[in-house]
Amino acid sequence: AIMRLQSAVCQLFRESLYAQGFMEIHSPKLIPGESEGGAEVFRTDYFGTMACLAQSPQLYKQMAISSDLHRVFEVGPVFRAEKSNTRRHLCEFTGLDLEMAINEHYDETLVVLHKMFKHIFTNMEERFAKELAVVREQYASAPVRFTEEPCIIHWDEGMTMLQEAGETPDVLGDLSGAHELKLGELVADKYGADFYILDRYPAAARPFYTMPCPDDDRYTNSYDLFIRGQEICSGAQRVHEPELLKKQIAAKEMPLEPLADYITAMEHATPPHAGAGIGLERVVFLYLGLDNVRKASMFPRDPNRISP
Numbered sequence: 680a681i682m683r684l685q686s687a688v689c690q691l692f693r694e695s696l697y698a699q700g701f702m703e704i705h706s707p708k709l710i711p712g713e714s715e716g717g718a719e720v721f722r723t724d725y726f727g728t729m730a731c732l733a734q735s736p737q738l739y740k741q742m743a744i745s746s747d748l749h750r751v752f753e754v755g756p757v758f759r760a761e762k763s764n765t766r767r768h769l770c771e772f773t774g775l776d777l778e779m780a781i782n783e784h785y786d787e788t789l790v791v792l793h794k795m796f797k798h799i800f801t802n803m804e805e806r807f808a809k810e811l812a813v814v815r816e817q818y819a820s821a822p823v824r825f826t827e828e829p830c831i832i833h834w835d836e837g838m839t840m841l842q843e844a845g846e847t848p849d850v851l852g853d854l855s856g857a858h859e860l861k862l863g864e865l866v867a868d869k870y871g872a873d874f875y876i877l878d879r880y881p882a883a884a885r886p887f888y889t890m891p892c893p894d895d896d897r898y899t900n901s902y903d904l905f906i907r908g909q910e911i912c913s914g915a916q917r918v919h920e921p922e923l924l925k926k927q928i929a930a931k932e933m934p935l936e937p938l939a940d941y942i943t944a945m946e947h948a949t950p951p952h953a954g955a956g957i958g959l960e961r962v963v964f965l966y967l968g969l970d971n972v973r974k975a976s977m978f979p980r981d982p983n984r985i986s987p
């Protein structure tokens with residue numbers, strides 16, 4: 680039943696995005712060794728040079744936008760060499776990714792995401808009630824409560840809510856898991872929503888391609904989406920101006936050379952754009968209130984497990 684529901688989430692994701700004018704793309708999972716870098720990549724030999732398994736389709740979906748594909752999504756494997764054994768991390772998971780050109784404001788992407796998740800939540804309960812009932816016999820869970828319009832909490836408001844509740848979050852850093860859970864409770868009390876968007880993350884917590892807030896560059900036009908205080912999706916408006924992009928790459932002390940093709944793509948009059956990445960198993964595990972993300976994967980991959 681859990682695998683049937685995993686398939687349902689995928690189906691509903693596709694349904695909603697096709698209806699919202701997106702097309703499906705397929706980007707390579709074998710990528711040049713240096714392009715994404717970092718400690719969390721699996722390295723492999725590629726005819727005598729080093730290649731990596733893609734940590735996300737990020738740069739490729741943006742290059743699709745720069746070639747005028749306008750609205751794209753991808754369903755595909757994502758590889759993370761994370762040594763941490765947690766209940767919510769896998770070394771290979773299924774990424775549901777989307778990217779879109781925007782006209783006026785990245786709120787347009789938040790509206791698309793909200794509509795898409797509403798489609799998933801509503802249709803899960805209506806069309807897959809039988810499978811849900813089977814899982815809920817063993818793992819109790821209630822339908823996710825969501826607002827009609829997107830429930831958007833700005834970072835500063837979130838920090839104030841936490842401080843008023845006696846917490847001491849790092850206001851220009853990232854949120855700890857405990858603070859995320861606490862904020863989830865506070866949002867549920869204040870807005871009656873289990874599903875919400877935390878918007879305007881501090882720049883220190885986000886990658887180089889994230890667009891700074893025009894009114895204050897300590898913050899970014901970026902957001903995470905949560906179910907009951909646990910992250911299911913992360914996204915942002917991206918930097919489409921090559922000069923600003925180069926400046927941000929330098930500020931994060933990253934080499935420009937491995938990103939040359941990507942920067943060239945951004946030089947081809949790329950429109951302003953924004954997008955998001957979602958973990959399929961993460962959504963299923965949190966929606967169903969399972970105790971471990973591994974239960975939402977048919978053949979989970981973690982630091983101690985590569986078979987069957």
Ligand code: ATP
Nearest residue numbers: 759767768769770772910911912913956957958961
């Ligand atoms: P987290 O803070 O939970 O480690 P992240 O910030 O590394 O996640 P992103 O790289 O932004 O996450 O990935 C986008 C989405 O992919 C996340 O919101 C989550 O749903 C999912 N995801 C990320 N890492 C994993 C993982 N190791 N296993 C399963 N799903 C993941």
